[in-house]
């Protein structure tokens with residue numbers, strides 16, 4: 194396995210991968226669409242959260258974002274012009290129903306219908322994420338994901354969408370990163386709806402996973418030949434030192450951060466190690482839930498950004514671990530460690546420990562403080578190199594036997610990065626927010642040349 198790439202731009206070629214490998218980009222509705230009050234869209238928990246002073250670092254909201262709701266044709270043209278063959282997007286639940294009475298909103302359905310037709314017309318295979326964090330506020334007002342009625346509301350939403358678009362979309366992702374939905378939304382409170390309670394977060398996590406399992410069955414019933422999966426944010430966990438205490442901390446941390454999801458999705462129930470740590474804060478589980486969550490999937494989506502380095506920390510409830518940030522690591526401008534090796538470790542680990550079927554890297558990317566140069570170019574060499582090194586890592590994981598079938602770079606466009614607002618740019622395309630002009634960055638040009646087999 195070689196990670197020492199001497200000439201980065203030419204160190205890796207598309208022909209190193211199977212000819213039917215999927216090359217795409219990933220996006221999500223609230224982060225790009227804007228048009229939050231148009232065509233009958235109702236508020237989501239992210240509208241409410243972003244409107245609450247102090248929640249978003251730059252005080253911004255997704256009200257306009259990349260104005261993708263109006264510029265979607267230009268954006269799909271961009272993806273096509275990069276030579277991509279797939280496009281991962283999410284549907285805003287808030288555009289599909291007007292409220293609790295669950296009357297479908299024809300305008301919302303029409304928007305996604307046009308969007309999907311637009312992908313197909315451009316040779317982009319649509320990968321649809323059904324839930325990327327933007328719960329309708331009217332459901333939050335009735336208890337949100339803590340209320341099991343939300344599971345039924347989600348299934349109703351999934352039913353409408355799959356009946357409407359199932360003839361045109363074969364690849365379905367039930368949920369994006371349930372860890373973030375549950376834990377950032379309800380444990381550390383960094384994300385909407387902003388609660389700070391571990392038992393609440395664990396209950397929400399469980400309910401979201403139940404909704405996933407039940408949706409798998411429903412999607413299969415509605416869409417013949419559907420390929421269904423979930424996208425998890427997974428982190429390789431490493432010890433901060435070689436002390437026995439830090440090494441023992443790795444397993445405790447991994448038990449909640451990764452195995453809490455993987456074990457239960459693959460039929461092993463929640464890990465005993467994590468259940469023992471959370472004690473009475475464990476979720477209430479109803480008969481049939483564990484079996485429902487373990488509904489067989491066709492693929493696993495892996496969202497990979499960085500490894501977590503942990504230390505033994507006896508005072509930290511519940512895991513008795515602490516994440517540390519060693520100084521000697523290469524980092525993006527967001528502070529996230531750059532570790533292509535971590536992607537190899539992670540892909541090998543999930544394939545070794547779980548019967549995942551096909552693996553897709555459904556998100557991977559980096560945030561840097563890009564600037565539009567006087568020459569009109571955005572020279573983001575660090576992001577380009579990040580991309581090259583992670584593709585090389587994926588190639589090495591495949592050479593080692595990994596069944597990885599596709600890669601979706603996060604993201605097509607700079608966008609609203611949740612609690613960070615517009616302070617973080619992850620795009621292969623720069624957005625000049627004042628004019629909404631799109632400028633393909635050096636990284637986007639490289640990805641395009643790579644995908645076209647021209648580097």
Ligand code: FCB
Nearest residue numbers: 221369370426603610619
């Ligand atoms: C992931 C999210 C995605 C984006 C990236 C940077 O956790 O799924 O929406 O914010 O991080």
